[in-house]
Amino acid sequence: MYWPLATGWPLFKLLQVKRATTKKGRRQPAPRLGRGSSLTQAGGPTDGAEDDEDREQDRAAARHFRLSSVYFLTMSSPARIKRALIVCDMQADALPSLFATTSNNDATSPKVDPAARREAFLDGVRSAVLASISCPLAVDNALIIFLGLRFPSRYEGLHPEHSLYGSLRRLNEKVGDGSCHWFMEGHAGSDIDEDLVELVAMSSANHLVLWRTGHLPPTQLSSHLRDNGITDATLVGAKASRCVQAAVQFVADQCPGIDLSVICEAVADDGQERLDAVLQQLLPLYARVASLEEYVEATCGSERFAASLAKDLVGRQTEKRVRYISNCRAKTCLQQRRGGHFALYAHHLMHRKTAASEETSWVEYPTAKWYEDVLRTGRQYRCPIGKRVVAFCDEPQFSETSMFIKGRECLDDKAILLKFAREYLPETYVVKGGMSKWESDSIPGPWFVKETNKNGGRAIQMCCTASECIALANKPEETYVVQRHIPNPHLTKDGKKWHLKIYSLLIGESSEGGATSWTLRCHNEGYLCIASSEWSAENLSPDAQMSILRTKRFRIGQAVEELDIDVGAHASFFHRCWDIVASVVERAIDEKGLESRPGQRQFELFSADFMFDTTLEKVFLIEFNFSPVLFDPFANQELTTPGLQRYHASFQCHGEKAEVNDHHMIKDAVTLVFYPKDAPKEADVGGWTIVKSVEA
Numbered sequence: 001m002y003w004p005l006a007t008g009w010p011l012f013k014l015l016q017v018k019r020a021t022t023k024k025g026r027r028q029p030a031p032r033l034g035r036g037s038s039l040t041q042a043g044g045p046t047d048g049a050e051d052d053e054d055r056e057q058d059r060a061a062a063r064h065f066r067l068s069s070v071y072f073l074t075m076s077s078p079a080r081i082k083r084a085l086i087v088c089d090m091q092a093d094a095l096p097s098l099f100a101t102t103s104n105n106d107a108t109s110p111k112v113d114p115a116a117r118r119e120a121f122l123d124g125v126r127s128a129v130l131a132s133i134s135c136p137l138a139v140d141n142a143l144i145i146f147l148g149l150r151f152p153s154r155y156e157g158l159h160p161e162h163s164l165y166g167s168l169r170r171l172n173e174k175v176g177d178g179s180c181h182w183f184m185e186g187h188a189g190s191d192i193d194e195d196l197v198e199l200v201a202m203s204s205a206n207h208l209v210l211w212r213t214g215h216l217p218p219t220q221l222s223s224h225l226r227d228n229g230i231t232d233a234t235l236v237g238a239k240a241s242r243c244v245q246a247a248v249q250f251v252a253d254q255c256p257g258i259d260l261s262v263i264c265e266a267v268a269d270d271g272q273e274r275l276d277a278v279l280q281q282l283l284p285l286y287a288r289v290a291s292l293e294e295y296v297e298a299t300c301g302s303e304r305f306a307a308s309l310a311k312d313l314v315g316r317q318t319e320k321r322v323r324y325i326s327n328c329r330a331k332t333c334l335q336q337r338r339g340g341h342f343a344l345y346a347h348h349l350m351h352r353k354t355a356a357s358e359e360t361s362w363v364e365y366p367t368a369k370w371y372e373d374v375l376r377t378g379r380q381y382r383c384p385i386g387k388r389v390v391a392f393c394d395e396p397q398f399s400e401t402s403m404f405i406k407g408r409e410c411l412d413d414k415a416i417l418l419k420f421a422r423e424y425l426p427e428t429y430v431v432k433g434g435m436s437k438w439e440s441d442s443i444p445g446p447w448f449v450k451e452t453n454k455n456g457g458r459a460i461q462m463c464c465t466a467s468e469c470i471a472l473a474n475k476p477e478e479t480y481v482v483q484r485h486i487p488n489p490h491l492t493k494d495g496k497k498w499h500l501k502i503y504s505l506l507i508g509e510s511s512e513g514g515a516t517s518w519t520l521r522c523h524n525e526g527y528l529c530i531a532s533s534e535w536s537a538e539n540l541s542p543d544a545q546m547s548i549l550r551t552k553r554f555r556i557g558q559a560v561e562e563l564d565i566d567v568g569a570h571a572s573f574f575h576r577c578w579d580i581v582a583s584v585v586e587r588a589i590d591e592k593g594l595e596s597r598p599g600q601r602q603f604e605l606f607s608a609d610f611m612f613d614t615t616l617e618k619v620f621l622i623e624f625n626f627s628p629v630l631f632d633p634f635a636n637q638e639l640t641t642p643g644l645q646r647y648h649a650s651f652q653c654h655g656e657k658a659e660v661n662d663h664h665m666i667k668d669a670v671t672l673v674f675y676p677k678d679a680p681k682e683a684d685v686g687g688w689t690i691v692k693s694v695e696a
Contacts (some may be wrong), residue, residue, distance in 0.1 A: 012403070016552045033165065045688075082229045082230050083231070083233070083234065084142055084144070085128060085129065085132040085236065086235045086236070087144065087145065088235060088237030088238060088246055089242070089533070090196055090237045091149065091190055091191065091193070092193070093208070094149070094324075096173045096267045099114040101259075112363060115321045115361075117363065121238075123268045124263070124292060124488055125196065125237060127265075127292060128170075128266045129236075130199065131296045131300050133203040133204075134301055136301075137372070141205040142205065143224075144200050144206070147210055147217055147237070148190070148246060149212055149243070150190050152184075152595075153407050154172055157536070168183070178575075191497070192209060215242065223257060228256075233258050233654070234260075234290075235287070242558075244278075245282055261288040261289070264279055275442070281323070292367065293366060293368040293369070293385055302368055303483060303572075306387040322361065322363050322366035323349075323363070324390035326393040326395075327346060328370075328382040328393060331345075331367065332566075340403050342653070345392070347361075347636070365385070365390050368386075381396050382395075384398050390502075403603060405604040406594070406597050406602065407593050411624045414452045415452040417584075417624065419463075420587045420588045420593060424580050425483070425622075426486045426620050428481060429481070429483075431481075432476075437597070444537070445463065445466070445484065446484075447461055447484055448461070449461045449462075449464070449465055449472040451479075452479045452481050454455035486611050488613050489612070490611070490612045491611060494562075495534040497544065497545065497547050498562070499529070499611045500526050500612075504520060505521045505523070505672065506521075506603065507602070507672065508594075508602045518594075519582070519693050520691050521689060522574075522691050523687045524555070524632040525665070527554055528554050529550055532544075541559065549646065553660070554570075573616075577608065577610045579609075579691075580621050580692070583693040586620070589696050605624045605630075605669050606628060608623070608624050609625070630666060631660055631661065632648075634663055665687060665688075668685050671686075672688060
C-alpha cells in the first residue's frame with residue numbers, strides 16, 4: 001500500500017523510496033531491496049545493520065528522493081540504493097578535440113579558450129568522482145566504472161570502413177604504429193586519466209576499467225551492474241554524442257530498472273552546439289539530465305562534499321587555464337538578491353578579448369544551496385558548489401576578489417555618513433522614528449525625510465517645516481535622516497533643479513603583511529540629473545524637488561546647453577567634487593569605517609551626488625550610493641527599474657549617441673580590478689583618474 005507524499009506522511013517514517021514513473025509515464029520497477037530484507041543483492045546476503053548505518057541509509061534515501069522526479073512511500077523495508085558512476089573515455093587521446101569546434105551563430109556568446117573549457121570539464125568530472133567516493137559510510141560509495149576505447153597494434157580487428165574509427169585503420173596502414181597510434185594499447189594516449197585513477201585508488205571505493213573496440217560498451221558492463229546490485233547509474237565524461245549516449249542507451253536496453261542520470265557539468269563534446277543538442281534532445285529520452293548540485297546532494301551531501309573538496313584542492317596542481325566565476329544570485333522572489341552589479345562585471349570578464357599573452361579564461365562555476373533563513377526571511381542563499389573559493393563570486397566569502405568593500409555601509413548609510421562628512425553635507429539631523437516633537441521649527445525649508453539605508457529617491461518625503469518631518473518619520477523601527485534643502489540652489493536656464501552625479505572606483509588590496517593599499521579613482525565623465533518641473537521652495541511636488549534620473553552626460557571641456565556655466569569651469573567642478581570624495585573616503589579608512597579583507601582584493605564602483613549654490617562656489621555632498629544604477633546596453637541587462645527602461649528605450653532610438661551608456665566606464669573598471677598588469681597603478685585608464693592613494 002502506498003501513500004503519496006502530498007498526504008504529509010512523516011519523513012522519519014520513510015521506509016522505502018522508489019520511482020513511480022519516468023518522464024514518459026511508464027512504470028519503473030522498484031529498486032532492489034537491500035539491508036533488512038529477506039532478499040539478497042547480487043553481491044551476497046545482507047547482514048544485520050547497526051542503528052547509525054540505518055539512519056544514514058534513510059538519509060541517503062531522502063537525498064535520492066530529492067533527486068528523482070516522482071516518488072511514493074511504502075510500508076516495507078528500506079531499499080538500498082546502490083550507485084555506479086560510469087566515467088566515459090577520459091583518455092588523453094580523446095581530450096584535445098573537446099570544444100575544438102566553434103560556432104559563430106551567436107555573436108553575443110562569450111568566446112572561451114578550448115583549453116580552459118577542457119580544464120573546467122575535467123574539474124567537473126573530478127567533482128562527480130569525488131562526490132561518489134565521499135559518502136559517510138564506505139558501503140554507500142559508488143562503484144566507479146571507467147569506460148575506455150582501446151585497440152590492439154595496427155588496429156587489428158577494426159574494419160577499415162567502420163564509420164567512426166575506420167579512418168584510424170586506413171591511416172595506420174599507410175604510416176604504421178609509430179605515427180598513427182590513437183587509442184592504441186601500449187601508448188600513453190590510450191590510458192585513463194591518471195589523476196582520476198589515483199583519486200579513486202586512494203579511496204575505499206570499488207572500481208574497474210572496461211575497454212571497448214567499437215561504439216558500444218562491452219557486454220561486461222551489464223554483467224557488472226547486475227552482479228553489484230546497482231540501482232542507480234550516473235554517467236559523465238567524453239563524448240556526449242558518442243560514448244556517453246552509447247552507454248546510456250546500452251544500460252537502458254540491457255539493464256531495465258536501473259535509474260539513469262547524466263551530470264550536465266561533467267560531460268563534453270567537440271563543440272557546445274552539439275553538446276547542447278545531445279543534452280537537451282537525445283539523452284533525456286533515456287536518462288535524467290541532472291546538475292552536479294543534485295548529484296552531490298543525492299550522494300554524499302553538500303557539507304561532506306565541501307570538506308572533501310577542500311582536502312582535494314590542497315596541493316593539487318592544475319594548468320590554471322581557468323578562472324572560475326560564480327553567480328550566486330538566486331532567480332526567485334523567495335531567494336536572496338545580493339544586489340550590486342555582479343552580472344555587469346561578469347559579462348565583461350566572460351566577453352573579454354583574451355590577449356595572446358594571457359594564460360587564463362573565465363568559465364562559469366556551478367552553485368549550490370548554502371543555507372536558508374527559514375525563521376526570518378525565508379530567503380535561500382547559494383554559494384559555489386563545495387563552498388569553493390573562486391576567482392570572482394557575488395558572495396564575498398567565496399571570492400578571491402570581493403565586489404563589496406567591507407564597511408561600505410559607513411558611507412552608504414546616511415546616518416553613519418554624518419560621522420565622516422558632516423561639513424560637506426547640507427544641514428542634516430538623524431532622528432528615531434516615532435519622536436513626538438522637534439525642538440526647533442523656525443528654520444525655513446523645504447525639508448527632506450529619508451530612511452537612512454535607501455538611495456535613488458526611494459522613501460524620500462518632503463515638507464515645509466521641521467515639525468512636519470516628525471509626522472513623516474513615523475516608523476518606530478526605522479532611523480531617518482532629516483535634511484534641509486540647500487539655500488539658493490543653482491538652477492538650469494529654465495529654472496529647474498539639478499545635481500551632478502560622479503562615479504568613483506575604490507580598490508583595496510591586502511599585502512602579505514596585513515597592510516592594505518587603497519586606490520581611489522574618479523571618472524572624468526559625470527551626469528546632470530535634472531528635475532522635470534520648475535523649482536521653488538514652496539513647490540513640494542516630486543517633479544520639482546527630486547532630480548533622480550540621469551538626463552545629460554557632463555564632460556570636462558564640453559558645453560552643456562542646459563546650464564549657464566563657462567566651459568572653463570567644468571574641470572573645477574569635477575576636481576572640487578573629487579576632493580570631497582577623497583577626503584571622506586580617506587577619513588573612513590583612517591577611522592576604520594572601511595576595512596581590509598585579509599587575503600582578498602576588494603573593490604566598489606559607487607556614485608556621489610553634489611549640488612551647487614547660485615554662486616557655484618559652495619559645493620554640497622548630498623549622498624553616496626554604493627548600489628548606483630548602471631546601464632550597459634551590450635550586457636543583456638535586466639531592466640528592473642523605470643530608469644533602466646528609459647535608458648534602454650533611449651539607446652534603442654539613438655544608439656551610441658544616447659546620453660546614458662556606462663559600457664566603457666564599467667569595462668575600464670573591470671580591467672583595473674582584474675587585470676592590474678594591463679593598468680599600471682600610477683596611470684589613468686580610460687576615464688578613470690587617480691585622486692587618492694592610502695596605505696593602511
